[in-house]
Amino acid sequence: MNCPDAVERLDAYLARTLSAEDSAGLEQHLLACEACRGEFRFLRTLRSEASGLPSGFPPERDLWSGIAARLREHPARPAPVWHRTWFLAAAAVVLVTLSSVVTAAMLARGPAVPAGAGSEISLTETAYRRAADDLWQVVQSRRDKLAPGTLEVIRHNLQIIDTAIEETEAALAKDPGNLVVANLLWATYERKLDFLRRAADDVAS
């Protein structure tokens, strides 16, 4: 057994999942190789230390107040049933209507879109929601400049996207590791932001 093979087997050896034959080969190699013995000692210590790190420590500021405010926006309820077909249809409706709605929207000049609003979400859903709220405020603030019914059309399309988001979140809750659904969720987040961003840009221009 050479050194790369030995190093590759150390994890399994420590976890006692290596076959008897491979274990014997590895032990023989470790007896003869100081470098791999050092690697083994380090890995054993590291894994022991890592698995023994504290499982928790408290946040340094109150986080509950921010959470409680958001809970009121989202009353607890049984998870909605995931209708994949319905979602795909809704998504298609959104895609089809997106450009026409924005094109028809808002001609008058208005306040500039807040710097960064919707254009740079940092890392979390919190930032996404903040950006969406900012953009919606811009659209709302210029609603008197919109053609009759346009705001309702925008609101209707946002409802479709929000429902899609809720359905996708519910699906993800049932299967948290599903990468396809996770990506779909973020794509829907981005679709909403893109829709709002374009609407806000139009009312502000």
Place this chain on the structure above:
Amino acid sequence: MPVDELVHAAQRGDETAFKALYDAVVDRVYALSLRLTANRTEAEECTQDVFVQVWRRLGTFRGDSAFTTWLHRLTVNVFLTGRRAAGRRQARVVSRELNDLEVAAVPAVPGLRLDLEQAIAALPLGARTVFVLHDVEGYQHQEIATMSGIAEGTSKAQLFRARRLLRELLDR
């Protein structure tokens, strides 16, 4: 009240029980968030997002696994979703070199293994994510690959890189 009973009460919409549940498990969520993000502000936001998601998704928790297992998985998922989004938009470049330690992210908690915590925080994002999930949280490469959307081989390579970097950092 035991966590399981708090979960059941919160599932019925009892916000007081949910607050008690938060108090019981927030330390775990925050610690995991902080280790994954290596950034206090992002860890706080991640923690808040997790509990909002818990509130909204609690109805789907049927007790097939322990609540804390479900909670950890949800925390990882919230972090990974945010990470993918950040990477997709290239909102910022997360790339730390070995000499660019962000030690301030890790709180000075008595008894904490500060050297290792700080070294983990200094790892590049991909290596840190896999190390925390594999060596601290105990996930297997296959699970990490599924959750992260990377190949299993990439997960192994990132773990190898993380351990090599940690050895350099801890040997300093």
